[in-house]
Amino acid sequence: MAHEEESLKQELEELQKQLGKKQKFEEAVFNLKSLLRDLYPSSSPSLRKLFYSVICRVATILKTRYTAPGFWLAGLGLFEQAEHLVSDASEKQHLKTCILQAREHLRQLHNPSESTPNTSNRGYLFEGHLTVDPEPPQPQWLVHSNLLTTAATLFAAESSQGPAESNNTTENAASLLQDLITSLDDVLPLIPENDAVPRRVPPASKEVVAKLPVIIIEEEILAKLGKDAECAICRENLVVSDKMQELPCKHTFHPPCLKPWLDEHNSCPICRHELQTDDHAYESWKEREKEAEEERKGAANAIRGGEYMYV
Template identity: 75%
Template sequence: MESEDSVKHQLEELQKHLGKKQKFEEAVSSLKSLLQQKYQLASPSLRKTFYTAICRVATVLKTRYTAPGFWNAGLGLFEQAELLVSDPYEKEHLKGCVSQAREELHLEDNPTQVSQPAQNSANGGYLFEGRLTVDPEPPQPQWLVQSNLLTTAATLFAAESSQGLAADDTSRENAANMLQDLLNRLEDAVPLMLSDGPVPHKVPPASKEVVAKLPVIALTEEILTKLGKDAECSICKENLALNDEMQELPCRHTFHPPCLKPWLDEHNSCPICRYELQTDDHVYESWKEREKEAEEERKGAENAIRGGEYMYV
């Protein structure tokens, strides 16, 4: 029989995978499977580990992966967990997770929409966890589109390499054409991959707490000498003088405190290098995190495709 330590280790590994967009849905599916197999006979300690992992899924869905496909995966897990847990607090929390997932998927007015199989596929339903849904299948997440493109390219490379020198000009030309087509499709997909949600129209103001903690220094002769005789506050454009109080951003640029606060409220970026401070807007901060991840994925995908393209030049 599999030990509880082994199950705990699996749960810890799955929680790590939740932080990677390409592995999220697979990790949620594995977590649900473990829940069904191990939870009822688990010790209180192991049950708590299960609950912690499920809460992590809820947190990631709320803050990072907000596309319908991810919420669909989370809904199945939350519903399964709500049926199994006995702790009143945990059950109530999971009920809230189910409710929020249904709301995100616009199922709040029709609770049976996902769980009730359709009679036939003529209505455009799709298979989800072995059942035919009522609604049409949601569009694939863009990371999956990207993954499929890369898989196709990798298969093409392997097939072409196996032919070696025996490959004729026609097969090489076909391969090059397919690679170019893949590259074109990837370039079409990249702008969509950069955002899983609405793009904020304006940067929110800097967090008041963060601004309040910015250090304030008084200008000394030594500092003024380093800055130069024409040094000025980049916001008000007034020349700096001895004993002027200056507030320092994390990027090390300094400004008059009365100038900096309204500037950060309006622009939330350093006037010199455009460094952004943290905001109190959780939606915006989540969007920035997704943008950062998408940019890394985009660079990796383009490098992989273009690297393969060079093989045929």
């Protein structure tokens, strides 16, 4: 019995490796479905956990790599079969979510005109290309600038109108200013210093990302990390033989998850450590900001020191 369990464990681990190869993905999912149907009901708790872990990997790979309907149809069939077999409530709920995501993805592929932008979605790395995100909202500093401009225009128009019109204009301007005052705490940090313009962080340097070390999760490493260890981007639990890319801050993530994240955010999802970019203008601006921040801290410390002298 122990030999059979060990043999099944090795087979599942081999299938998990095959999932990462595009040409073997559908065959691996088909074989996984067969094993799930025939052996899951009689498997031990530890083997059931391994089954679930491999199924979660299928979901992760679909979301981070593949768009073709064949891959998603295979995944959908697997998720539906697994959802009927598992008994753990959290696993069942997660599989229901995977089923909904797969059906929605397939629906959008068949009816692209019906798909609507969703500003809450991040772009995924689909077959080497990032999806096109919806138009981002206006930055807060621009919103506040527009409010101030509109209010000033209304006040200027007040003098050229009659008493009744003037009252309405004043009320409108007062309302706009109240909106601005309500969010004043958000405005002040966004006011540029020394005519600096707020900048969007460019993507991380491709050369820097390529040199990030890759770590393969082994039994000893997984034991130190704990059973609940996960990739902070895709939120999938780590398993033995996972490849993880390590940032300079020592936090690690799946390489297929990390690449699109760094392209969009260029910072560690956990500690916000920022990587070097290929944008020399941005790097120079960042260095000037760092020096200015040190000067501000020095001035603040000097003021506090003076206050203590007179206490």
